[in-house]
Amino acid sequence: MPNPSKGAIVGLGVTPMGKIYGRRAVDFAAEAIALALDDAGLQKSDIDGLLINANIPNDMDPRTQMVLGLENLNLINVMSAYGSTAGSMMQYACMAIREGLANTIVLVYADAPLSPSRGAGQSYAGPHRFPLGGMTGLRAAYGNFGANPEYAMAARRHMALYGTTEDHFGTIAVGQRQWAQMSPWAQMKAPMTLDDHHNSRWIAEPLRLFDCCLVSNGAVALIVTSVERARDLRQPPVHVLGYAQRSPGDNLNTARHPAIETGAKHAGEAAFRMAGITREDIGTCQLYDCYTYTVLVTLEDYGFCAKGEGGPFIADGKLGPGGALPTNTGGGQLSGYYMWAFTPLSEAVVQARGQGGIRQVPRNDFVLVSGNGGILNFHSTLILSRHAAGG
């Protein structure tokens, strides 16, 4: 029997995503919040809490409140553990609501890095992002720019230890593209075969273009409230049953292996304990997928298979449409849109509500959501359900 709900998601807003130029992050945020309010049947004046996910350029700061025209908030914070932040924000929102600090809290992520004059990779990790002072300058001097080489090195290590192959990574990418073709929000809809994956250009070996997430302009907003209040609102509530964080860090100590052993193991165990359910109850996973490898290693650390067996585990296509463990059913960050952990979280809400249309999974009682920040340094887990308690 699951444990009681800790809070309820009652509104979801997702703006158009991708190469939408000339708008600021905060303007996308306002649109997402307006969509979420409409979705929930609430007014802007109902909002009494605002949690903002800090983005890379840090242009979503506390002054966002004034741009949005929100008044008399009882809770405001800009939060950051990079890509794991959405889970942390959900924890904070649920705890604040249960403590009576606020009752209607908006969670928002917005970013607008793409411009017509600069490619996606440059937008996210170009020279403007790399200071040269002190030993920080070593990264650029060695040509180690952004997350691509770091995740490539993690994936390479996994391949060498366990025999994981490009086919395994490609199978994840292909499955998610198939999901994306069924999502109205997804940026990448063109069909993709395993050959297409293998023929896509190298970014950082062993990662190819189709192993890497998109870069998106856009915003996602959610509205969280108490379990009691959620009953009277427009949408079927999505209950937050479990949450946990685990951030392994990385002290560049050779005794530790953060590239292979992520925070998903401990956070997953803790979140399942809190929710009072087991892995077998999960009908769909929405996993942070900055790279194909991230999906594979996260599944291992959640215990869906043994460490090192992620490749063979997913090889039958079980993550794709019709598979036994439908995962990243909106296309994820690889083919859907890149809004940090608001990508998996937003799709989890859709699936838990049963509003996935042709991509709706058959078992949506319990949804597992992961967030991952930095180079596998920070991790958050959420367990969502359409049930308040009692299955």
Place this chain on the structure above:
Amino acid sequence: MPDALSKPMPVPDEISAPFFDGARDGKLMLQHCVSCGMWSFPVRERCPHCFAAALQWRQASGCGTLYTFTVMHQVMNPGFASAVPYNVAQVDLEEGVRMVSNIVGIPNDALRIGMKLQAVFEAVGDNVSLPKFRPIQG
């Protein structure tokens, strides 16, 4: 003056100066904790292991093994436009420190995780050298 096509060059600051001074003299200098005996990287005031403010610069052996690597194809900086494909590697030093560097003296397709490496020093400017690593036998 570096032009737009130069590779980015680190600018030593006060706390990192011993590392760069050492590299210029052909020495791999790392911080070693007098209190707990652990080595650390890249640079701090306080030991990340025992948290004592007892770090001293010492010369490391420069011996290590290849932990993992990538071959970069994407040009993220104009200074590397003519360098691709180039490798970026994590090297596990025998002192217990993992550092990012480049492997030299070997084709990228011959790189193997676990291979033994030795530090070498490459002058990248009048006053700046970078520790890199080359394979050694055994």
